């Protein structure tokens with residue numbers, strides 16, 4: 668903790684490479700993130716802990732998929748949520764994967780990146796300022 672840290676000042680996450688202002692550029696950089704651990708590895712729900720090779724910023728990588736039984740165009744979403752090192756360690760130590768839902772409570776006030784492909788629509792990359800939620804998945 669910095670001595671003069673103000674409580675209202677938002678915490679900054681990552682560097683210009685992994686979590687800069689340009690959502691698309693940060694998103695493309697995800698290929699360079701190195702995997703720390705796989706928390707859940709299911710075909711419609713995939714959770715990993717990853718880190719930026721440049722600044723060490725930890726992220727929760729989330730993939731959710733909802734099957735479109737009618738049109739066959741499944742809804743998919745990928746999220747990259749920055750984590751502090753203690754949060755990352757806490758997730759890595761969790762025995763029960765469902766406990767990860769607690770992340771919505773700890774991390775609801777911070778920005779995250781999301782690539783969404785809603786069924787029948789184009790894929791877009793957005794930076795969301797707050798309110799991280801796990802999307803419904805099969």
Ligand SMILES: [Zn+2]
Pocket residue numbers: 681682683684685686719720721722723724
């Ligand atoms: Zn970085």
